[in-house]
Amino acid sequence: MSRAVKRAFKYRFHPTNAQAAELSRTFGCVRLVYNMALQARAEAWAERRERINYNATSALLTAWKKTADLAFLNEVSCVPLQQALRHLQTAYTNFWARRAKHPTYKSKRRSRRSAEYTASAFRWRNGTLTLAKMTEPLHIVWSRPLPDGASPSTVTVSCDAAGRWFVSLLCDDVTTQDPATGIVGIDAGLDSLLTLSTGEKITNPRHERADRQRLARAQRDLARKQKGSANRAKARVKVARIHARIADRRRDHLHKLTTRLVRETQAIVIEDLAVRNMVKNHRLARAISDAAWRQLRTMLEYKAAWHGRDLIVVDRWFPSTRLCSACGALAQKMPLNVREWICPCGAVHDRDVNAARNILAAGLAVTACGDDVRPQRGTSRTGQSSTKQEDPRAAKGIPFFRAGRMSRHHRSPARSFT
Template structure:
């Protein structure tokens, strides 16, 4: 089983410069190969019988010698990323055609592989190809064979490493409980277990609570002259505020998803299409802040790790409209209807009723 462990790096100034240079070279090679593949496709339409050879990173090294200064495996992985992007596009065109990477918007990262111990951890340091040992904060140990490592940099110039490890399957003690989880905006999650006990988890609304600070930082940034040092300082201040919100959200989601996996053997969750729901501009910001997709994603991989069963209800399953007592499907209810009474006489809390219906899918 492959599992990734992410740690904070503390590189020296020269090591930081190397990382930034590698990020740039990987982005440069990716864009060059994408540009050439587009050109080859256009040429093939003019001459269909001509055999075209796809570009590789080695092709650009004679013309651009600075590419020799970075890890060659990082460039090879950029080629693999481009091939994967093309494969995904032809498999499902809705994914979108591969895009050129921007210096300011693209994620600053590169991936390298472990060849004969080229990546290893010793004495609170990690050894990486071409650069040697870099200090890291290893907050938890792991056992397994290191396959690859991805070095990344945030907008606030913090460096991290994600180490992919091949581990043996662990034997986890099964849990006894089942739970149905209904996701919402008023409450982040409404959960009902097989003991018919319901719980509502409040929506933390991290973005909403920090909105005034974000606006203030945006105004400060807009007043700074482009290209000035003060503008760069203001940009970092704004990035730190966004970073704090992201960390708060991730911490909340990880703790809640881990708790659900620890307590339950079977988890049933509703399927929500956040992208479609965000077309409603009235609630778009709230939906973006609540991060339903990320919560379900975390549940999915943690269930795999810990031997749990995750059931995703059908997108069109009307958990809100069905009476959990008699099974009768009532008329569609607007969002402002929080309680309703079925024809059988049962009175329901909208969200708790939905979580009970989801729980019934586990049987």
């Protein structure tokens, strides 16, 4: 089986001086238009309790271009400016739906420098890409080919803090959904990045720790430079390059790991970790951030959707670590320094492997009885626990605790896994 999906292919490119200057102006205009539209919408709501939509901000943009102070907005392509207004509309839609916080202003130094071009603002011809307001095509480093016959529908150009230029091409692609069997439970950790219910442990590479001395030395050099000087700008780029190296290696490792998991198993069970709350622990914040558990889950979500897999998310309040996977007894305490423990029933447990097996059992309970989608501390929406909703013989060996929830993006009817 195969499935048509929208997929972005990201490449490095090396702009000429004229192209870099044009793109830098575009980035500044996009940031300005976004901030002005955000201010207009915020003022309209504060003064008149009026919600301004995309059409109203688009009309404001036309009026801004006719003023003497903002006439320079006509020098760049109008498409990235309109796309900035659409992005602001999306941000407000998510805010009204309570999926995100209120939009904030873009900063010149901290915000991502990017511009989005639709099909009317670029020319794709014989594998060359030419953006609006430019006479020469971009010099793209084709690290991998595009799908056969693919033509980009949207192009996003960006520049990171290390001074590297990237272009992202959004194309139609076809992903194969090869058949797979089995279900695996995954416990995320720090010593071992992932522990599978099969007993396999995947070592945590700790990319940030490997470059910590280089990063500290570069940051000390940056602190010694005078603010506003050219040497400080060079030192800042050196720090950014080290951060980029760490992020690239981490992302590459997570891509390889998640691709392997999705291709080998039909269903994956993970925990709903509150990473934002966990990084408030100042002793573990650096290690948790380096593990990138949230990025790992995001990759699993969209790759599972591509390949037709099921991603089951167990409720964060499920006591997977303190629960005996053999008899279902619940330990009262389980400090972090306890890596192995013995249950009163005589079973000897590795802390991480036991947690992964309990997560797997919770995932089986979800597939057997269709537990609620939303994470709740008590029972499900039906008022019964997972084990009470199914036949007692089917629940044999599954601990009597609320199992968890199926990911809202990949929930499917119950099936059997072998």
